[in-house]
Amino acid sequence: MSPMCPEATSGATHDAAPADAAERRAVAPVICYPVASLPAPDMALYAAARATAVPQGQTLVPPRDARSFHVAAGQFFRISCPEGAQVGDLNLFAADDPAERFYSGKTRALHGTHLSVGARMWSCFPYLRPMATITADSLAWYGTDPHGGRVHDVIGTRCDPHTHYLLSGGQEYHHCCHSNLTRALVGQGFAPGVAETMVHDVLNVFMCTGFTADTGQYFMKASPARAGDFIEFLAEIDLIGVLSACPGGDCGTEHSSDAAQCHPLLVQVLAPPPGEMTGWQPPVPNGYSRGHGL
Numbered sequence: 001m002s003p004m005c006p007e008a009t010s011g012a013t014h015d016a017a018p019a020d021a022a023e024r025r026a027v028a029p030v031i032c033y034p035v036a037s038l039p040a041p042d043m044a045l046y047a048a049a050r051a052t053a054v055p056q057g058q059t060l061v062p063p064r065d066a067r068s069f070h071v072a073a074g075q076f077f078r079i080s081c082p083e084g085a086q087v088g089d090l091n092l093f094a095a096d097d098p099a100e101r102f103y104s105g106k107t108r109a110l111h112g113t114h115l116s117v118g119a120r121m122w123s124c125f126p127y128l129r130p131m132a133t134i135t136a137d138s139l140a141w142y143g144t145d146p147h148g149g150r151v152h153d154v155i156g157t158r159c160d161p162h163t164h165y166l167l168s169g170g171q172e173y174h175h176c177c178h179s180n181l182t183r184a185l186v187g188q189g190f191a192p193g194v195a196e197t198m199v200h201d202v203l204n205v206f207m208c209t210g211f212t213a214d215t216g217q218y219f220m221k222a223s224p225a226r227a228g229d230f231i232e233f234l235a236e237i238d239l240i241g242v243l244s245a246c247p248g249g250d251c252g253t254e255h256s257s258d259a260a261q262c263h264p265l266l267v268q269v270l271a272p273p274p275g276e277m278t279g280w281q282p283p284v285p286n287g288y289s290r291g292h293g294l
């Protein structure tokens, strides 16, 4: 509280609801970012290209660890859990400039708390362009459950050893998604101190989450994914992806420990033949002048 604030001396509080509280609460919400003016992805073109795409390679992500993979613009990548329910924490970087990375917060503001077919993963400022577009989701049927839970969230961050240290009274655990992603980036040649700062808020693939209705707290519940479930993306630009198989497994009990049963994740890259994406171009970085009124 500022010393200039009258409440500092009067002792007044705002605990009591005003007489018009109900009226104030009844004001209708408006959507912060209507997306009708966003250029829509050509999903029919993507579907036709996907139907002709052939495997280019695959990466198996071991439980409680992470791996990186490369996808060229115009190729598809498919994340699946071949052996059982498993949450994945996904980071994306522009392959030619890792300063351009996935922006969970703005993606959430544009597309909502959880992503499915047609939603795009946007990059950070000043680039702010689609990095990937979701083209298929075997869990799209799930919708919203009675607890308000949905799948594939952009509301969590990633499990990390720093929060675990705080909440556990100083315990160390080295296989949180944050550490797994850091090690995978070190494996790409980045120095450990640099790699940790590159890790960013993720798309929580297969994770079922929401906010409690009473306290507004972030919750998780066992993922509805089963062996063979998948989500697919079109890479809109050349990408480095980094995916962690969360130590929480299906995230139905706890994370940041070795307690949960965990499974591997599989990333498959598929490329359409030349000519299948006729008329499509990778999106250019955001056009704002960066003048900022200076």
Ligand SMILES: [Zn+2]
Residues within 6 Å of the ligand: 089, 158, 159, 176, 177, 178, 245, 246, 247, 248, 255
């Ligand atoms: Zn995790």
